[in-house]
Amino acid sequence: MKQTERIDALLAEYGRTFAAELGVDLSRNTPSPLFRLLCLALLTSAPVQAEIAMRAARAMADAGWTTPKKLAASTWPERVKVLNGAGYARVDEKTATQIMDFNHHLLDAYDGDLRQLRAEANGDPDAAIRALKRFKGIGDTGAAIFLREVQAVWGEFYPFADKASLSTAEKLGLPTDAAKLARLSGRADFPRLVAALVRVKLAHDIDRFRD
Structure with a gap:
């Protein structure tokens, strides 16, 4: 062949x-779809099956946490319950804490808008990866997942x-x-x-x- x-x-x-599977329209290039993709990257970075990570990302959307400000209004027990229900039984409590730390960083560093991270990276994939890895819970795998998907709309990558x-x-x-x-x-x-x-x-x- x-x-x-x-x-x-x-x-x-x-x-x-994976963004399409999640129902996220990255072509809009607006803060909410980009935020949901970053959440998926975080969830996929945990030691769980990809199917469970996708289910958890959908559950977060179903809970209404589609923007950093909406997620910030959630409580730790609420996040644990949603993640546990999606199959995160082993790492639900840790991830419930990580995702709020990561959300605080997104709000503090980029005002909740990942397009500011794009501007900061200025077309340098290594710079983008370094910036993404500053988010709690995002390592090399999570950063790569985000860039792999977002290149569809961030053409410089x-x-x-x-x-x-x-x-x-x-x-x-x-x-x-x-x-x-x-x-x-x-x-x-x-x-x-x-x-x-x-x-x-x-x-x-x-x-x-x-x-």
């Missing part, structure tokens, strides 16, 4: 960004691929350089492609696409 054919197959079966997507690309005989990989997919499909590479890894479906 040619590389382009393999990419087409990946996009057809797994080509859905395109093409960005994290270790998870590139390790799968290598196993599938695809380029392990983000720029080379992007040339095979095209700019519009690249965020979907890197998400697909992560999804096929999470689904333990690499061998089928390789063989």
Whole structure:
């Protein structure tokens, strides 16, 4: 199978960004969708399954916590209850504290608007990652998840691929350089492609696409 054919197959079966799965329209590039994506990055950074992190992110939205100010009005017991109900039984209390610390930083440093972080990074992915890692609970994995998804609307960070997507690309005989990989997919499909590479890894479906 040619590389382009393999990419087409990946996009057809797994080509859905995690923001799209969450129901977040990043094309608006407004504070609320960006905040919800950052919450997903935090939740995915915890030692839980990706499905549980997604469920928790949806539960936060269902609770009405779609902006930093709305989350700030929540209580610790309320956050624990919502996270526990979403399956965060082992790390619900820790995450309930982390997410408020991270929310305080977002309000204090960026007035609740992640577009200010974008301006601060000035197109430098390393600067963006450093800024993202200042949020409580966000490490290399969480920062990479955020940039991997947000490049769809923050074009200065395109093409960005994290270790998870590139390790799968290598196993599938695809380029392990983000720029080379992007040339095979095209700019519009690249965020979907890197998400697909992560999804096929999470689904333990690499061998089928390789063989």
